[in-house]
Amino acid sequence: MAVSVVMPALEMAQESGKLVSWLKNEGEQVRKGEMLLEVETDKAVVEVEASSDGILAGITAQPGDVIPVGHTIAWLVQPGESPPSPPSAHILSGRRTDASPVAAAGVAASEPSAPAAVRISPKARRLAKEHDVDLSQVRGSGPGGEILADDILAAADQVRLKPDTTYESKSADESQAVTTIGRLMAERTTQSWTTVPHFFVSREVDAGALKAARDAMLPAVEKSHAVKVTFTDLIVRAAARTLKRHPRLNASWTGDHIVVHSEINVALAMAVENAVVTGVIPHTDAMPVAEIAVRRRDLMQRATVGRLRPEDVGGGTFTISNLGMYDVDAFTAIIVPPQAAILAVGAVVDRVVAVDGKAAVRPMMTVTLSCDHRVVDGARAAEFLRDLVTALHEAER
Numbered sequence: 001m002a003v004s005v006v007m008p009a010l011e012m013a014q015e016s017g018k019l020v021s022w023l024k025n026e027g028e029q030v031r032k033g034e035m036l037l038e039v040e041t042d043k044a045v046v047e048v049e050a051s052s053d054g055i056l057a058g059i060t061a062q063p064g065d066v067i068p069v070g071h072t073i074a075w076l077v078q079p080g081e082s083p084p085s086p087p088s089a090h091i092l093s094g095r096r097t098d099a100s101p102v103a104a105a106g107v108a109a110s111e112p113s114a115p116a117a118v119r120i121s122p123k124a125r126r127l128a129k130e131h132d133v134d135l136s137q138v139r140g141s142g143p144g145g146e147i148l149a150d151d152i153l154a155a156a157d158q159v160r161l162k163p164d165t166t167y168e169s170k171s172a173d174e175s176q177a178v179t180t181i182g183r184l185m186a187e188r189t190t191q192s193w194t195t196v197p198h199f200f201v202s203r204e205v206d207a208g209a210l211k212a213a214r215d216a217m218l219p220a221v222e223k224s225h226a227v228k229v230t231f232t233d234l235i236v237r238a239a240a241r242t243l244k245r246h247p248r249l250n251a252s253w254t255g256d257h258i259v260v261h262s263e264i265n266v267a268l269a270m271a272v273e274n275a276v277v278t279g280v281i282p283h284t285d286a287m288p289v290a291e292i293a294v295r296r297r298d299l300m301q302r303a304t305v306g307r308l309r310p311e312d313v314g315g316g317t318f319t320i321s322n323l324g325m326y327d328v329d330a331f332t333a334i335i336v337p338p339q340a341a342i343l344a345v346g347a348v349v350d351r352v353v354a355v356d357g358k359a360a361v362r363p364m365m366t367v368t369l370s371c372d373h374r375v376v377d378g379a380r381a382a383e384f385l386r387d388l389v390t391a392l393h394e395a396e397r
Contacts, residue, residue, distance in 0.1 A: 002083055003052045005074040006393050007067040010039060010046060010310040018066045019073065020045050020180060021126040024056045025119075040128070044277040044313045045180055045306070052076055056084030119146040131177050132155035160339050181275040189334050196253075197373040201381045207348045207365040210234055210301050213395040221290045230366075232268070232322045233293040235345060238391035240264050240284035243318060247385040250317045252338035253374050259338075267316030267336065268296060270303045277303050278336060280316040324348060331365035340375035343388075344368040375392060 004033075005019045020038035024030050036050040054076025075083035115329030120128075120135065124147050128135055133155045140147035141155035158179070178186070210231060217229045243250040243264050251260045267283040269276050281292060302308050321333045326346035333344040346366040353362050367388070371381045 001078070001312045002081060003054060003076045005051075005056075005070040005076060005122055006035065006072050007061075007069050008039065008048055008310065009069045010314050013378045015043065015361065016068050017064050019061050019063055020129075021063045022059065022074075022122045023047065025048075025122065026074075028055055028056050028057050031115065039310075040180060042182060044303075044308050045184070046310050046313055047309050048310060054078060063129060066351065067208055079373060116301050117276050121148055123149045126180075127152040127156075131181050136204050156318045164343075178275055180214065181277065183375070185275045185277075188337070192334050192337050195332070196335050198332075198335060198370055199373050200368055200370050201378070201385055202330065202366060202368040203385050203389050204355070205365045205367055205392050207231075207363045207392070209393050210365070211348065211363055219294060225290045226296050227290070227297050229289055230296070231324065231348065232291050232320070232345075233296060234395050235322065235343075235392070236268070236281065236284060236292050236296070236320060237287070237289050237341060238388060238395065239320060240266050240287075242384060242388045242391050244285055245387060246380065248380050249341050249371075249384050251375050252317070253338045253340065258340075258375050259272060261292055261317045263314045263315070263317065265317045267319040267339075268299065269321035269333070269342075270300055272303050277308065277313070278301055278316060278319055279308065280314065280324050282311075282315060313377060319343070320345065321397060322366070330368060332368050333370050335370050335372055339372075341369055341371045341381070341384075344370065 002076055007019070009213070010017065011102055018040040020040050021024040021256060022037050023035045024037075027255045030050045030053065031050050032050055034050050035047040036056070037048050038045055039048055055078070055079075057077045058075040059073065061067050067073055077083050082223060098297050100113050113218070119140070121142070125135075127133070127149055128138075128147075131152065135147065136150050138147055138155050139145075141151055142148045155355055214229050214231060221227060221229050247260050249257075251258050263283060264285040265280050265282045267278040267280045279294045279296075279302075281287065281299070284292065299312055301307075302312060316336065316339065317337045319333075319342040321342060322345040323331060324345055327347050329349065331344050335342050344367065347369075348363045348365045350361050351364045352359050353363065353364060354360075367385070369385050
């Protein structure tokens with residue numbers, strides 16, 4: 001029996017998804033649990049698994065197409081079985097400018113695509129999009145003229161080596177291709193910065209208790225879970241517990257009303273090659289530090305190799321961005337819509353401060369909270385930050 005492959009819903013309030021690439025060719029055998037396609041969300045590019053065994057057939061969407069959630073884009077059929085007759089195409093514009101579909105159904109994607117008679121591997125198609133290679137100008141070296149990844153890379157090299165006659169300069173300017181994730185990050189941060197009314201509140205934190213708690217937990221957690229506890233893990237736990245007392249910070253702006261979330265799912269901003277993605281730790285407030293550390297490590301490993309799963313990026317309600325490991329003293333972060341706030345964390349640095357009226361050297365850390373003024377006012381933000389600092393001072397408990 002044929003099983004439909006539909007555009008999945010990977011995030012809250014998602015209406016459509018962009019197909020980045022097929023990871024299997026039409027007519028290829030697929031096993032349940034194998035990665036079948038890549039879909040672009042508002043936060044990352046994620047791989048989606050096949051829901052059952054079968055042969056991939058009846059593909060109706062191509063990379064670059066934006067498809068409404070729930071619409072069939074292919075079928076998994078059994079040997080000798082034909083896919084059901086496809087319905088009329090329901091494809092939106094190949095490039096989004098905001099979170100809502102803006103183009104009429106049936107508009108073709110604008111990214112370069114191969115002629116119907118040309119065969120191309122999924123990896124080659126993805127590389128062609130990333131390097132802006134015109135597939136009509138590429139000659140495939142694979143069986144039957146199939147375009148392979150090496151063909152795309154060779155074509156991209158030729159484009160880079162070709163002199164640019166439209167701009168004369170004595171300097172050796174370098175043009176760098178923007179990856180899908182990099183472009184997505186640029187679009188989303190621009191949208192957030194230009195549409196969300198940001199404001200910022202900061203506090204300096206004595207991180208002595210934080211350091212003591214990390215040092216005390218390190219041996220036991222490393223032995224039991226094979227992971228090292230970091231400052232980030234302890235900050236995540238403190239933030240999640242503080243959010244329970246300040247639900248307005250664990251909320252979202254939807255355009256005409258505020259949604260206060262029942263779950264606390266802290267997201268972590270993670271640096272990958274040429275971009276930043278966010279990975280989500282679900283039900284963070286109920287997790288001990290050891291489990292948070294394991295989840296954080298696993299998210300980072302999958303993000304580094306581009307293997308984030310739908311459950312890794314969906315459902316975040318509050319984000320933390322820590323640049324302390326890069327020796328950054330303090331910074332302000334851009335909110336991840338539709339979340340109401342994001343916490344920016346700086347490095348732990350020894351400073352001379354007043355303790356009981358006397359000068360003392362203490363490990364200090366600056367935290368800055370960015371808030372959406374449509375959801376959170378200054379008093380609420382200050383109260384949250386006050387209680388978060390208290391929680392960090394009590395990190396050993």
